[in-house]
Amino acid sequence: xxxxxxxxxxxxxxxxxxxxxxxxxxxxxxxxxxxxxxxxxxxxxxxxxxxxxxxxxxxxxxxxxxxxxxxxxxxxxxxxxxxxxxxxxxxxxxx
Amino acid sequence: xxxxxxxxxxxxxxxxxxxxxxxxxxxxxxxxxxxxxxxxxxxxxxxxxxxxxxxxxxxxxxxxxxxxxxxxxxxxxxxxxxxxxxxxxxxxxxxxxxxxxxxxxxxxxxxxxxxxxxxxxxxxxxxxxxxxxxxxxxxxxxxxxxxxxxxxxxxxxxxxxxxx
Numbered sequence: 001x002x003x004x005x006x007x008x009x010x011x012x013x014x015x016x017x018x019x020x021x022x023x024x025x026x027x028x029x030x031x032x033x034x035x036x037x038x039x040x041x042x043x044x045x046x047x048x049x050x051x052x053x054x055x056x057x058x059x060x061x062x063x064x065x066x067x068x069x070x071x072x073x074x075x076x077x078x079x080x081x082x083x084x085x086x087x088x089x090x091x092x093x094x095x
Numbered sequence: 096x097x098x099x100x101x102x103x104x105x106x107x108x109x110x111x112x113x114x115x116x117x118x119x120x121x122x123x124x125x126x127x128x129x130x131x132x133x134x135x136x137x138x139x140x141x142x143x144x145x146x147x148x149x150x151x152x153x154x155x156x157x158x159x160x161x162x163x164x165x166x167x168x169x170x171x172x173x174x175x176x177x178x179x180x181x182x183x184x185x186x187x188x189x190x191x192x193x194x195x196x197x198x199x200x201x202x203x204x205x206x207x208x209x210x211x212x213x214x215x216x217x218x219x220x221x222x223x224x225x226x227x228x229x230x231x232x233x234x235x236x237x238x239x240x241x242x243x244x245x246x247x248x249x250x251x252x253x254x255x256x257x258x259x
Binding site for chain 2: 047050051052053054055056058059064065066067069070072073076077078079080081083085086088089090092093
């Protein structure tokens with residue numbers, strides 16, 4: 001593991017300390033976990049905003065596409081399919 | 096009818112256990128990259144997909160055109176599997192089965208016809224390959240994994256209840 005130093009605001013440090021106490025983990029572990037959760041959140045938001053594809057999201061989260069679909073289902077993240085696209089799908093099938 | 100599949104739709108149909116029925120009615124082709132994406136972990140859906148590949152009900156194809164694929168990835172925020180599937184659908188002038196947002200957007204721009212997992216479920220009932228009761232149960236599962244919006248699920252339900 002690498003070591004870096006960074007400046008934290010008081011309220012950020014407070015959050016780390018609070019989680020560290022609540023979960024009985026050292027502050028470094030809590031900080032690393034928060035970083036991971038933050039990363040996942042940002043990637044999920046990028047997916048929701050259409051900036052990341054499903055396979056792209058899977059890669060960023062270090063999961064398979066199948067596991068990523070499960071995660072999105074658990075979170076109830078709505079699929080980016082419009083009603084118009086859905087209707088067009090039937091026409092495409094008939095041609 | 097030949098249909099090119101992206102990982103998203105292939106996995107969704109495997110998750111609700113109707114992929115085998117679909118492969119019996121349509122010629123299913125996937126690019127090698129999609130095959131890799133769908134089978135890299137030992138999961139329920141990957142086992143189904145591997146088995147169908149082994150039985151020859153799904154065909155995996157090598158896609159060249161690296162330059163075009165990379166351009167699709169760069170221009171439309173796609174991943175390799177999605178770009179390969181899209182390219183194959185354009186190249187073979189086939190329908191693309193996809194449940195991924197950015198890939199669908201790209202289909203609109205490039206005028207590629209596409210459909211999603213929910214269309215296959217309704218089609219199976221329409222051609223008499225699945226009864227309505229079973230289709231309702233599958234729709235419930237598909238709404239969870241596919242995360243379709245309420246309007247789409249209600250419409251699908253109406254189509255199933257109303258005899259399509």
